[in-house]
Amino acid sequence: MTKQNTKSRKWTPAELMVTAAAREIADGEVVFVGMRLPLLGFLLAKSTHAPDAVGVYELGIVRDTLAPEPILTMGDLPNLYRAQWLADTADAMALLQQGSVDISFIGGAQVDRFGNLNTSYIGGVENITTRLPGSGGACDLACLAKRHIIIMSHEKRRFVPRVDYITSPGYGDGGNWRQQVGLPRGGPSTVITTLGILRFDSDSREMALSSVHPGITADMVAENTGWPLHISADLSQTPEPSDEELVMLRRFDPQGYWTGRKS
Amino acid sequence: MTKQNTKSRKWTPAELMVTAAAREIADGEVVFVGMRLPLLGFLLAKSTHAPDAVGVYELGIVRDTLAPEPILTMGDLPNLYRAQWLADTADAMALLQQGSVDISFIGGAQVDRFGNLNTSYIGGVENITTRLPGSGGACDLACLAKRHIIIMSHEKRRFVPRVDYITSPGYGDGGNWRQQVGLPRGGPSTVITTLGILRFDSDSREMALSSVHPGITADMVAENTGWPLHISADLSQTPEPSDEELVMLRRFDPQGYWTGRKS
């Protein structure tokens, strides 16, 4: 994306990503809401096209209304105010494990072509170069939600042929690997990156580029991907955030902490 | 026990049994409190020699004070009033299973020489003659408390060589049977009956008559037992309830519902 293009736009790359994430949520769905951008994506969906979406948070929170004030993280007190349910982490995880959660979102430091995510050890366990924070609930979401969305910065060092460590399983080696290892359902459905949106082939389970963000070409995406990237035959352009979506987003993140308007 | 003796006494047989049960509780112990007579036994102990005993109830209750009014059963509202903790059955069972419960009490329809209890099927599963209510928490108490006390009416048809169905395990076939089947601890320590008190040999795990109630002889007990009963070498007489204990008991069961003053 050129500087010129960016300046002329009304939205930041993070806002585009959050908007794309929000649009993955259908009305009435049960969403397991994670930290950071996914949290904003849920709030955006709920305030626009998915007012009846229900949020489940690993802290032991279920909410069906928006928090009354902007929040930076799910543990902020406005997110507890008039929650539908405050309970145990095991209860939130029960909803997830029993199959009551439709969709969740996970970020990652490394992803591979089958959507496996590493947020633990760069370099692998034997040769650790960078230690990352670890799974948190990410492994659980990747294993147990009906589908999950991956949100990533699109860089060659992050889009690798094979992750150094599988923190959160995608489709493993592809095909029916998930069934073979015993996972009861799910898998990544979409990867939203700083450059485009990728989806998974229903047989091979390898990801392919589905849309590019405004100003981005398929070649630019392929260059920033660490394996020969499949491009979808009906490659499209990612729709821009609408004015309504931007208004809402700025209400939820007035300081631009997550959407980068200030930083 | 002759009618004459009974009439001259200040206490009913049930009151003697409850008093004996209460005396099994040491101060500061954690008691898993069951229905009926055991409930009274706990209240009596707590109001006399064991003020710091803590009661755990399978409904999901922990109490360290007496209920403010007489109760007929543990679910009565005075038993919830100022409880130390109101929670889930799984939480009460957690305390039991982890080994935090010192003592509990179980009634039964049939008991055998090794303290196995049947409260399910008289006649056994293949040839049911009487269906009883079943385990409730009794099986769990018999398996998981550090020790448990059995409270029974002493009749030949109830004291059988081998119970028709083991609802609540005692010492199985005797010896180290409990370890063999995988039980983590415990076993019956005492059997309090309408005629006397029996305790278990530390090797064979067979019960032997330890004391007889006032007016009862060892022969009378043996006659009402369905196997050749061992009599302890130092057989004693069960101490009678003290005046203080009777005052307390009548406060807890003013109608004599459990202690039979009216019935």
Next chain:
Amino acid sequence: MSTSKLLTLSEAVSRFVPDGSSLTMGLSLESLIPFAAAHEIIRQRKRNLTLIGPISDILFDQIIGAGCVRNVRAAWVGNVITGSCYNFRRAIETRTLEMEDHSNLTVAMALRAGAMGVPFMPARTALGSDLFKTNANLKIINCPFSGDRLTAVAAINPDVAIVHVQRADEYGNAHVWGNLGVTRDACLASRSIIITAEEIVSPDIISRDPNRVITPGFRVSAVVHRPWGGHPSPVPGYYNRDHQAFIDYRNESKTVEGFADWQKRWVSGTESHQDYIKLLGENRIAELALKQHMMTEPVDYGY
């Protein structure tokens, strides 16, 4: 979640309790037992039900006596203050009822496994007991770490949980207090949830105290306003246990004919809660009312 789930008791049972379904009830054990809902099940002559629960005081016995039940999966079926229950005894002794014997811990773990979405839970209870003879959903396993001998309890996922609560809003958000028994796990384990409530209150009251909510409202199917819907069991904050009703039931249900008379009086003629309250009578209602009140200290959920 803007659609009201408020139904009449008749509608709720008719819609969510088909013949052949499995029900879990009596989840707080001795309190908050959904007697009104059970009586509606009897009125609607449901058949081939499976009843699931730890103990239910006399509730299971009533549904069994009415001929609605094929199968019971429970730890104890009796009358808490009098002992055996007669319809249950008759049905087992005449081999017209299937029984899966549990302990309170195994049924709690079966429902917890159902809630957690795992096919079993391990326990240290029942080892050496004969529960294994009359419950095929218990198996011996060895711990993969310690080698310890354990009881594996298979998950139970009931079709319906019926829960009597103190207060609920019309969207299925309900406050319950007192001992909770297996309520939380049983609700999470069940495919649908029917709530009967002493009071229907505004969502404002419920949402001001989300820790008191028993299960997330989005999973609740129906909400029914039913004052005295837990009688004769106690309902914390509302009324005491009606001991005499349990003693009377013991006496009245000793014979098949006696139970038929009981059913006619207490079930057939009490479709509305007004009828039920009238049958109870003013004196009894006054007797069961709370004499001592004790209100909680508020807590602040502000920001």
Next chain:
Amino acid sequence: MSTSKLLTLSEAVSRFVPDGSSLTMGLSLESLIPFAAAHEIIRQRKRNLTLIGPISDILFDQIIGAGCVRNVRAAWVGNVITGSCYNFRRAIETRTLEMEDHSNLTVAMALRAGAMGVPFMPARTALGSDLFKTNANLKIINCPFSGDRLTAVAAINPDVAIVHVQRADEYGNAHVWGNLGVTRDACLASRSIIITAEEIVSPDIISRDPNRVITPGFRVSAVVHRPWGGHPSPVPGYYNRDHQAFIDYRNESKTVEGFADWQKRWVSGTESHQDYIKLLGENRIAELALKQHMMTEPVDYGY
């Protein structure tokens, strides 16, 4: 239970957290994190500790940075709103810290197994992941009923749970509200429990609402009065999350020297809570105070 358990923070940590012990903390995940207790652990230069928990925001990183920790058993060690934590990274990357990798669900199940007194719990998570490579307390098993492939999670029984609560009495009975995380199971699983409380209140206030009590008081070892003991994490009913403190910590802990300065300022000089409050300053305290209050509707525990 008539003996007061009230101790100073220094006494409680000194008595119940010996070198080499295993601690579970941060049990509500993002809220009610016992920072004051962690700082006392640092002050007392405890060594060879094992830290157990799901996530702890920056709390584990601080104790690791102070050289107190040998082993971490956790799902995530970082800074919730900024990402990686530097002391943890340095310790792992230089191989001076042992790590057992969990997910939030596996650590919740490990503590639940510990609470329930069983040696493991089954779960459907982590299958196909590499957590098995860095956690020997996860094993693959097959369900004895369905044959399903499952993850068995070994029980964890910490030596000590440290819990920050809103209000407690001197006997260890404590009210907690808000999201509860793994607090209930972790308390039941632990051999001793240290409570730090924003307020010490009369037993009357606590016992009027027994459903709000987090764990039975008879199992609690020590109660410490520590206002602002959860700062900078949020404490429902008391203060909001101090986001700036988390951002500042990220910046200050990037280097070993920077962390030493942070420790000097925030740990060494704040033995009493008066010192800590003074360091925070009036403005910050006013900023973090609740602006909107919302009190619960009382419920009646009478009879």
